Amino acid sequence: MKVDKIGRLAAGALAVALVTASCASERSGTDGTAAGGSDKAASSSTFGTLPSPCGPGDAKGATDQGVTDDAITIGFGDDRGFPSAPGLSKEMGDAVAAMIEWCNEQGGINGRKIKGNQYDAAYMQSAKVVQEACKKDFFLVGQGFAMDESAEQHRVACKLPTVAGFTIGPNAAMGPMKYEAVPYPVDLxxxxxxxxxxxxxxxxxxxxxxxxxxxxxxxxxxxxxxxxxxxxxxxxxxxxxxxxxxxxxxxxxxxxxxxxxxxxxxxxxxxxxxxxxxxxxxxxxxxxxxxxxxxxxxxxxxxxxxxxxxxxxxxxxxxxxxxLENADKVPAVKQYKELVEARKGKVALLGMQATSSFLLWAQSAQKCGSDLTRQCVINELSKVKEWTGGGLHAPTNPGDNKPSNxxxxxxxxxxxxxxxxxxxxxxxxxxxxxxxxxxxKTWGTELNDDRISTKFLTDDVIKPESS
Structure with a gap:
């Protein structure tokens, strides 16, 4: 297959990840699906219908890799440097960068400011950038790497959790220590x-x-x-x-x-x-x-x-x-557009997807307080059974890796x-x-009883602990 065709095929795979979910007007949930609302952007104390997970606090301690008294280091990124498709998924990195700024302006998470390491996997370099993230990041958040399958063995081996913007490869989509605001599992x-x-x-x-x-x-x-x-x-x-x-x-x-x-x-x-x-x-x-x-x-x-x-x-x-045309009716969409446009970023559907994953991670991290560890965040993520990113999308079930209905x-x-x-x-x-x-036969991977891919699975991966 010619390299100049791969970018288009990557986009085809992304289409499937975005396409079908759907949920009714009568459902809202705690995170809510906004169906109407103010034509004014939500304040920094909320994101759409979601109370902001960001703000001041007195969290302290170097509790895990990438966490210090005053900072949390996360990795994010896209494939914008792919020569055959320049700017591929650029909207995802633009969105997370805007959300980090939005969160830090409020005081970070419990007072710890967020530091973002932005990666460009350029389509063919996803394994390399994940290996870099393995050395310094607390989590990967809101990223979209079209060749994530080639990086999955490295992510699992170094026990680097992720709240991905999207996943493409079957082992990445069903991997351990992986959550998504908008899951696209292979079996549903x-x-x-x-x-x-x-x-x-x-x-x-x-x-x-x-x-x-x-x-x-x-x-x-x-x-x-x-x-x-x-x-x-x-x-x-x-x-x-x-x-x-x-x-x-x-x-x-x-x-x-x-x-x-x-x-x-x-x-x-x-x-x-x-x-x-x-x-x-x-x-x-x-x-x-x-x-x-x-x-x-x-x-x-x-x-x-x-x-x-x-x-x-x-x-x-x-x-x-x-x-995006519903921004005048859906505060979360309007807020997303305003935050990204203020930084002259690209506004697009995958950007909203990355935004929702950032908010999902931030909410879970906020609940951990000073004791911010990968284990604690994974515990909190596993509890989230209904999620809309403040109204950006229909309700999904990130905790169980299940799509919207x-x-x-x-x-x-x-x-x-x-x-x-x-x-x-x-x-x-x-x-x-x-x-x-x-x-x-269409899954492309073997799943265990927990619906986790077994290909790269090890006994020491971080699993949710019941409280």
Whole structure:
């Protein structure tokens, strides 16, 4: 596989991690899903609906690696230096840097200021940067390294806990000492986008097909969703469209296949790039008007600006996160945007994901007081069974590494995304049917009875202790 294709495949993997979660308007929980609220940004004493975990205090003691009387050192970062995709996941590092500043302005955590070591894994260097973090950081927080699988053995070996922004590799997603604000486990899949499409389009189950790819990474995600479709009674039409990962000389033959097949709805696990745009433009020129139910990486300004012609007006995206367009209704989204924009950072969906993971870590660390140890923070993280990042996204279950059972859907209209379901802006729909178990053949790893990957597991990893 050419290196210049890897960045796009990484983005495809990220799409799956973002896409499907969904949760109903009637649920709020202690951390809360904001469905409405002030048009003013929340004060520093809160983040959306979440009381700020940051503030002054008298915590003391060098209680663990990276912890001193007056400071807590954490690692964070992204792949922004990847030459083939400059700025890859830059929004994640920008978000954590902004949150560290926000927290320190309030006094840090129990009076200890946060020091952040920012890493650029540049896609191919994740093992190297994690080995660096192993030597000095208390936790890794809010990071997103697309090649985290290659770093996982080092993280586990040095017993470096993480509250990741996202995980990609199966062993990283199911690893010990790992928590995420928005879990994407290998054994459970949120299909909220598909379930909402089923509600919106009565013939969705009979008239849907999957756009396939020659990419192994994309195909793995596709096989999971195909299995989920079959569980919900939808049998893909198998029109025979398989896109070459290196691009196509012409996309018109694919338009003819879709037309002959009669597919009215198309689903894809691939990511937006010039080839994908050409495909949709070709469908438009051929007079096809399918509705697209695509992954959440298609929710981006890149896609919105491309769609000036309207070729993508049939694009529907199921999301666990509040759209950025809902900032006037959701205080947490507005606050995230303001904090990052104040530092001239990049605002995007993965940035909100990193923000939520930072808040999850900070809340757990705050509860440990002076006795700030990795063990204590892990104990606190394991207790968090419902989490929304103050309203940035639908409720998830970080403590048990389980996804949300909620979703909302946005639709692209020219250069703007708008929430179309539920109709009330800022709300989600939830249901147990929004999460399905996946085929173990698709997991890519072996799990023990605690749903932990066994590949790098050692007897001395830090496990939650019951209080």
């Amino acid at each position: 899949l949120n299909i909220g986008g598909l379930r909402i499409a089923e509600r919106l389009f009565p013939d969705f189950k009979e008239k849907t097909d999957i756009l396939l790819s020659t990419s192994p990474a994309v195909s793995t995600g596709t096989s999971k969703v195909e299995g989920a479709m079959k569980k919900m009674g939808a049998e893909p039409l198998k029109c025979g469209v398989r896109l070459n990962d290196k691009g196509e000389s012409s996309y018109m033959p694919f338009a003819e296949k879709i037309k002959e097949c009669g597919a009215k709805y198309l689903w894809s696990n691939d990511s937006p790039d010039p080839g994908q745009f050409s495909l949709l433009e070709t469908f438009d020129r051929a007079g096809l008007e399918p509705k697209y139910v695509f992954e959440a990486t298609w929710y981006s300004q890149q896609v919105a600006q491309w769609n000036k012609s309207g070729a993508g007006d049939g694009l529907h995206v199921g999301m666990i996160f509040q759209p 909620c979703s909302l859907m946005v639709k692209l209209e020219k250069t703007e995304f708008k929430q179309i379901h539920p109709k009330e802006t800022g709300e989600f729909e939830c249901g147990d049917e929004f999460v399905v178990e996946t085929d173990p």
